[in-house]
Amino acid sequence: MYAHTPPPPPPKPPGSHDVSRMSTPASGPSPPPPPLPEAIAAHVGSAVCAAPAEPRAGAQSHEVEDLGDQWLPKFLEDKSKQDLADILANHTLLAALTHSPQTMHPSLRHSHGGLQAALADNMSLASLLADAERRLAHQRGLAQAQLLSTHALERQWHAKQGEMDHALAPFAPASLYQRLAQGVVEQEGICYALEESFLEGGGGGGGGDGAGLATEREAAEWVRRYREAKKLYYLRQERKERWDEGRVGGWR
Secondary structure, eight states, rough: OOSSSOOOOOOOOOTOOOOHHHHSSSSSSOOOOOOOHHHHHHHHHHHHHHHHHOOGGGOOOOOOOOOTTTTTOGGGOOHHHHHHHHHHOOOOHHHHHHHHHSSSSHOOOOOOOEEEEEEHHHHHHHHHHHHHHHHHHHHHHHHHHHHHHHHHHHHHHHHHHHHHHHHGGGGGEEEEEEEEHHHHHHHHHHHHHHHHHHHHHHTTTSSTSSOOOOHHEEEEEHHHHHHHHHHHHHHHHHHHHHTTTTTTTTTT
């Protein structure tokens, strides 16, 4: 946009008080001429070219009017060459004039407007993200508390389950099977003891030396006891065999 050098401003009338004329001595060799205003225009042009362009906003975006390569801020149009040279030598003042709202180029103003809008959007998004982060931290704290409570309940449940298993251990299938097998062995021993007592007692009663014979009543009582013992033995043995064959429902 500012590739060409603008022409120097027109000379002032003779009656005007020019600072450069007042500061120039009347005699002696003339100093080299100060930089012309086009250097400032070139600096402004380079700043405009280096500024980022505003993102397009669809139908609302419009192109900035081209003011030509001879544009210069109105604030600098009536300045003397010495003032322009001082401004050009002062980089801080030159940057301030370049980016000041009163002296900046319209394209810079247009670009700054886009940057301000983008900055406002970023601030709004940052505020939303901060709110979301606070809500997330709150929810995370609640979830952590719920997790700790769940772990505590799980430990309590395991403790209760251990107590329940200990209380129900005598009624567990393994304990019942062990008790059934032990009962079969014990009942078999009882039957064998009754048989031995009958043979050694000479018919189930009488003298201890085996010489006497058992009476009819004693024999009947022994037969009754032996039949009941054998009946219980066969019943337990049958239950154990059924369990071993897997015919007991609900235990395997």
